[in-house]
Amino acid sequence: MKRKLNIEEVAEYAGVSTATVSRVLNNYPFVKDETRRRVLQVIRETNYQVNAVARNLRRKKTLSIGVIISNVLSSFYSVIAKAVEDTAIRNRFSTVLCNGGDSPEKELGYLKVLHENRVDGVILSPTGKNRDYLNLLISSGIPVTLIDRTVKGLQCDTVLINNREASTEVVRHMLRKGYRNIGFIAGPLDRLTGAERLQGYYQAHEEEGVSINKELVKVGDFLMESGKAKANELFEEGKLDALYVSNCDMSTGAYVAIKEKGLRIPEDIGFAIFDDPDWASLVTPGVSAVRQPVYTLGSTAADLLVKRIVNGSGSVDKEPVKIVLEARFIERGSV
């Protein structure tokens, strides 16, 4: 096993000082061509790779951003991860991806790891429980951008989806189609997306002058299993003529429940979902769905963050930006 080269040895081989090697490494312009050539040759021949750890220590920058999402396995978050990474790379940043699993403890743990590793910025879809630590991060000069959710009393850039409006549109559509007993499987109400999509459900009923039956609303946890369980509860409790599920994973579960129950869509039950997983357009009939601009959500957040990082500490006091992106309802045959 070869020992690892350092800049000093490269300098020695090339017959120059470490400063000159450093200049070559960093494309500093005022190096004689002949010198630069010699240094580059040594670097090539020895397979020297700069030690970024030392460089980062010295520069007090890491050119990296931390990303905390709840779950790479969910297509929503993996698209966000991809978008953030693409955008970061384009700006010469690398990303450190963490699966917070929607657990405040895991989230805090990752925030600390990212802080310790001195990432230049953090993007996260927050649980909402770590405001104090996030504030600490921000005030110590590590900018934070929130995705898809907010944290009360935290001053930082945020990129959101117009959940309530989009949700209202779905339900309004269903009501106008004549459905009157629309079951709704909500997400956790202490989460912005969960709460807002439920608000949309209510708002549509009010706007259309249809009375609300609260028993038709079940609160799930945004995971597949709960979609199936809550759908089955609704089926057992009584007469539903339609079902609207508030995110992709629960929709998968609910769809399975419908199939297992032998119900036909849309004859026996209307069906619509928030989020647009692959299978929604594959099944027959296609499932009407709300498509969120997920990639844009991630890339917008990354752009905002990079901008803050590049502007440096001067941007700490700059007014936080809040961007709301629009989700779109896609009508297929299911409702």
Add this chain to the structure above:
Amino acid sequence: MKRKLNIEEVAEYAGVSTATVSRVLNNYPFVKDETRRRVLQVIRETNYQVNAVARNLRRKKTLSIGVIISNVLSSFYSVIAKAVEDTAIRNRFSTVLCNGGDSPEKELGYLKVLHENRVDGVILSPTGKNRDYLNLLISSGIPVTLIDRTVKGLQCDTVLINNREASTEVVRHMLRKGYRNIGFIAGPLDRLTGAERLQGYYQAHEEEGVSINKELVKVGDFLMESGKAKANELFEEGKLDALYVSNCDMSTGAYVAIKEKGLRIPEDIGFAIFDDPDWASLVTPGVSAVRQPVYTLGSTAADLLVKRIVNGSGSVDKEPVKIVLEARFIERGSV
């Protein structure tokens, strides 16, 4: 914006030396309780977070492992990413996730970034084109573990799936059901998974004494679009009584093609796939599929890597380990 604390200031506040603070930070046992208490209190009060960049430089370890997969958006790779991360965390390592996109250039770029950042080890699903650099990594003491694919002439731990055998099983099943014109959409043949699954297709035909019609074999690129395109080619060219698609993304495309063509499964066409995406068990009839132990693939690889890292440079010369995991055929109604 508060300036960032360093260990010296903590030492000063606590009235001890930096060495003692370091000892407390690292749970060194021989520190007087009273001293430890005082230091911990200062750390808590000041929200001090150790600078891992400096620590890593000094220790010449980063407690991190690099992961290069082709695409987080694919469920296969995102499960691997999750498995690796879970396993890493359990061993107190963090992960740096990179989307190599199956491009040798991107892969090389990421390998260099990971090398520069002195990750303690690398896990990747290799394109196969960067053997020299991987060798450099290994010989300079950064262990590498390959997932799902091999690289000719590279001595390192590898975790694979028994693609050929599993693929043989699917096709054998189809042949025994009486299908005689089984279209096959293969993956890139220069990739291990692509080649082996095709071998299985041939092997089953030979074993069952059924002659092979090479026109029924189309080579795709493992992406959704090509699944759809190749399926349509097969439909146009003639009489197929079944279709077998060699990975999940192409299956999605092929399934869409079948639906758009108005073919019924399994009456008009038998259908089976390698990989088991969510929708395969949701549609009616369910699609018979090969389920790979994807999570295990990732966690096994991570375990091997962590072991090498922990054993240190002594393990460089240890014989590479090769583990082959078994995929399982799940019969549903589609074939």
Add this chain to the structure above:
DNA sequence: TTGAAAGCGCTAACAA
């Protein structure tokens, strides 16, 4: 049980 001090590998200010 604690402290002093060297040094990890690099960058950048300053001097030449």
Add this chain to the structure above:
DNA sequence: TTGTTAGCGCTTTCAA
């Protein structure tokens, strides 16, 4: 255009 050198923040020997 190049070299000298201090120092980023930490860990770890060695000595006390």
